[in-house]
Amino acid sequence: MKRFAWILALAILLLPVLVFAQKVTLEFVVWNYSLETIQDNIALFEKANPNIKVNVKDYTWPTYHDTMVLRLKGKTRTDVFYNGEDWLPEFAAAGWVAPLEDYFPEVRKYKEKTASYALADMTYNGKLYGLSYYADLITFQYNKKILKDKGITPPNNWDDVLNASLKLKAGGLQFPFVYEYDETLPNFLQAYISQVYGRGGDMFDAQLKPLFNDPDSEAFKHLQWLQDAVVKHKLVAYGSHETKVDLAMNTGQHAFTVMYNYMLAAMNNVEKPLTGQFDMIPMPGAKHGALGFAKFYCLTAQAAKDPARRNAAWKFIEAFGGGDYKVAKRWAVEKGLGFAALPLMDDPDVKKAWANWIDMEKFKAQAKLAKNGTQTEWMGMWSGFFRPLLAKAINGDSSVADVMDQGAKKWNEYKELLGR
Amino acid sequence: MPSKLELSRYPLQWLFPVLILVVVFTVYPFAYAIYNSFFQILLVLPTKPFIGFKNYANVVASPYFWESLGNTLTFAAITAPVTVLISLGVARLLLTRFVGRGVVRALVLLPWAIPGSVAGILWLWIFHGQFGVLNALLYKLGIIGSYIQFTKDPRLAKVCVMIAHVWTQIPFTSVLLMAALTTVNKELYEAAEVDGAGVFRRLLSVTIPSVAGMMIISLIYELIIGITAYDVVYSLTGGGPGGATTLLSYYIWKESFTQLNFGTGSALGVLVALLTLVLITTILKVIPNQVMVREGE
Numbered sequence: 001m002k003r004f005a006w007i008l009a010l011a012i013l014l015l016p017v018l019v020f021a022q023k024v025t026l027e028f029v030v031w032n033y034s035l036e037t038i039q040d041n042i043a044l045f046e047k048a049n050p051n052i053k054v055n056v057k058d059y060t061w062p063t064y065h066d067t068m069v070l071r072l073k074g075k076t077r078t079d080v081f082y083n084g085e086d087w088l089p090e091f092a093a094a095g096w097v098a099p100l101e102d103y104f105p106e107v108r109k110y111k112e113k114t115a116s117y118a119l120a121d122m123t124y125n126g127k128l129y130g131l132s133y134y135a136d137l138i139t140f141q142y143n144k145k146i147l148k149d150k151g152i153t154p155p156n157n158w159d160d161v162l163n164a165s166l167k168l169k170a171g172g173l174q175f176p177f178v179y180e181y182d183e184t185l186p187n188f189l190q191a192y193i194s195q196v197y198g199r200g201g202d203m204f205d206a207q208l209k210p211l212f213n214d215p216d217s218e219a220f221k222h223l224q225w226l227q228d229a230v231v232k233h234k235l236v237a238y239g240s241h242e243t244k245v246d247l248a249m250n251t252g253q254h255a256f257t258v259m260y261n262y263m264l265a266a267m268n269n270v271e272k273p274l275t276g277q278f279d280m281i282p283m284p285g286a287k288h289g290a291l292g293f294a295k296f297y298c299l300t301a302q303a304a305k306d307p308a309r310r311n312a313a314w315k316f317i318e319a320f321g322g323g324d325y326k327v328a329k330r331w332a333v334e335k336g337l338g339f340a341a342l343p344l345m346d347d348p349d350v351k352k353a354w355a356n357w358i359d360m361e362k363f364k365a366q367a368k369l370a371k372n373g374t375q376t377e378w379m380g381m382w383s384g385f386f387r388p389l390l391a392k393a394i395n396g397d398s399s400v401a402d403v404m405d406q407g408a409k410k411w412n413e414y415k416e417l418l419g420r
Numbered sequence: 421m422p423s424k425l426e427l428s429r430y431p432l433q434w435l436f437p438v439l440i441l442v443v444v445f446t447v448y449p450f451a452y453a454i455y456n457s458f459f460q461i462l463l464v465l466p467t468k469p470f471i472g473f474k475n476y477a478n479v480v481a482s483p484y485f486w487e488s489l490g491n492t493l494t495f496a497a498i499t500a501p502v503t504v505l506i507s508l509g510v511a512r513l514l515l516t517r518f519v520g521r522g523v524v525r526a527l528v529l530l531p532w533a534i535p536g537s538v539a540g541i542l543w544l545w546i547f548h549g550q551f552g553v554l555n556a557l558l559y560k561l562g563i564i565g566s567y568i569q570f571t572k573d574p575r576l577a578k579v580c581v582m583i584a585h586v587w588t589q590i591p592f593t594s595v596l597l598m599a600a601l602t603t604v605n606k607e608l609y610e611a612a613e614v615d616g617a618g619v620f621r622r623l624l625s626v627t628i629p630s631v632a633g634m635m636i637i638s639l640i641y642e643l644i645i646g647i648t649a650y651d652v653v654y655s656l657t658g659g660g661p662g663g664a665t666t667l668l669s670y671y672i673w674k675e676s677f678t679q680l681n682f683g684t685g686s687a688l689g690v691l692v693a694l695l696t697l698v699l700i701t702t703i704l705k706v707i708p709n710q711v712m713v714r715e716g717e
Contacts, residue, residue: 066677094464184658238572248550384678392662
């Protein structure tokens with residue numbers, strides 16, 4: 001009896017040690033943008049949380065969605081991953097991700113500190129599913145030197161863009177507009193939507209009925225504008241990726257582009273030949289709106305089921321996407337990535353770093369006019385269907401009316417199937 | 421080594437290990453695809469209701485299907501014969517004795533060792549509309565006044581994909597044809613030369629009839645590869661611009677993993693398998709038996 005009591009006492013004494021010694025390993029999946037920064041952030045996190053080990057697995061951006069579908073459907077162990085605003089409803093409906101609010105109600109405190117478009121993008125059925133990795137806008141960017149040299153004022157609407165482009169072409173610039181053209185990328189559709197927002201249009205009404213197939217809609221008019229710019233006026237060169245558009249803009253052979261705003265930081269980088277020549281203006285059009293979006297750290301449903309993994313994942317998500325926003329600030333300062341955290345708008349370090357490549361006040365003004373995209377369970381699938389059609393219309397291989405009708409038909413099919 | 425008697429006495433037992441592999445890796449997946457093709461399998465939905473032939477109806481009603489079917493048939497019809505003809509020339513060249521033949525052989529066979537997706541990326545850097553080697557070369561030679569968007573123009577993109585695909589296929593077909601060429605009786609060439617036949621006549625009257633069987637096997641093989649081609653398209657054009665280079669296999673992948681619709685993806689897979697079967701059967705029926713038999717004589 002005495003021996004048993006000793007063993008019991010020893011076990012009770014050792015229990016906390018055993019529990020603390022148990023290291024939780026998190027599987028963290030990302031797309032491979034600036035992997036060295038991600039790894040460094042992880043190293044700092046592990047140092048501060050010695051009981052949590054983080055394995056990072058990266059995939060390329062163009063293949064990310066499909067790889068994640070396979071990974072999550074195949075139940076490959078995944079705890080936290082980068083999620084996109086257009087995939088959240090799809091992944092949530094499939095039961096692959098878990099709402100943070102259900103497990104960690106304290107996450108709600110971040111809502112008021114988050115830009116509205118980003119908050120909407122991370123919310124599904126009224127529940128917050130993540131904290132932001134970054135949030136940005138798709139903006140209209142231009143070479144201010146080229147315009148100044150030719151005596152052209154920055155365009156205010158798409159007629160101005162056309163007239164300025166024609167003038168530049170007549171002056172020797174073969175393709176004044178360079179357009180990121182790759183139908184495999186989700187942002188191919190998002191860039192178009194951002195331009196539609198600039199005109200004051202929208203893709204869908206409040207009941208999710210397509211508006212874009214109406215010839216009087218701004219979406220319809222804008223696709224026609226793009227087709228005319230490519231086919232009729234031959235004003236547009238294509239870049240297959242944002243990095244290629246950056247290189248092309250830095251040749252001085254193009255004046256306008258529409259891209260993720262953080263690319264302005266890349267184009268104005270001091271090591272680039274035309275550093276300092278690039279700027280943004282409000283998206284042309286009557287309303288100057290733009291698409292705002294958020295990419296975020298998301299907890300998987302499989303991790304949520306295991307308390308140890310779930311708690312470690314929350315610690316990780318909060319350290320990376322919340323807290324004092326140290327990680328988001330690092331991305332903003334070092335890489336020019338936009339952010340969802342409103343407090344960073346007035347952060348002196350961010351302001352100082354951004355002053356090298358953008359007028360912060362202009363960005364703030366555009367952010368105020370920005371709104372998020374329409375996110376439904378079928379948006380990712382529909383986007384995959386519609387992007388090749390969009391590419392066809394821009395190239396002039398299909399009429400705008402045909403493309404819009406096919407897109408609307410498919411949207412309605414998905415809505416009928418999944419919209420209940 | 422088993423004797424002939426042992427092999428003939430227990431045929432099923434000897435075939436069993438291979439049959440297992442065929443059943444596991446070919447029959448089962450195909451049967452499972454047929455089964456899935458009758459269900460609505462959308463990954464975002466928790467249920468998979470039986471829907472009969474609706475997936476097939478949806479496939480046939482889709483504009484992408486007809487476009488990718490047309491692309492695939494054109495692609496296979498052009499790349500298969502072109503690959504075989506070029507490979508015949510390459511095989512003949514590699515059998516000729518010349519200084520540095522070993523190096524040339526290694527270089528010609530190099531694409532064989534390169535995965536299709538990597539080959540696609542290599543060719544992307546050649547055809548790139550802004551930084552491509554081909555554009556730079558043509559521009560420097562004064563042939564073009566401005567860079568051409570090879571992979572962004574629907575017609576040119578099709579040609580680009582075909583060139584890249586043929587490049588990846590030449591080594592294997594060349595090896596097959598080299599093996600066939602080494603079996604041709606040299607006396608036939610000598611007799612043809614005595615009869616006054618030139619190079620072209622010898623090619624038509626001696627070489628081609630002698631290796632016709634292998635050429636047809638290569639052609640069928642290349643047709644199957646053409647119909648099921650995927651990796652070069654994936655990395656070179658992503659099926660674009662606007663679906664211009666979307667082949668059926670790439671379309672299956674898109675339906676399954678981008679549209680998350682495994683039901684339609686399975687229906688497409690079954691249709692592609694049937695198409696391949698019909699095509700090969702037709703070719704084998706059309707070709708006279710003597711052509712296939714001649715080589716074995």
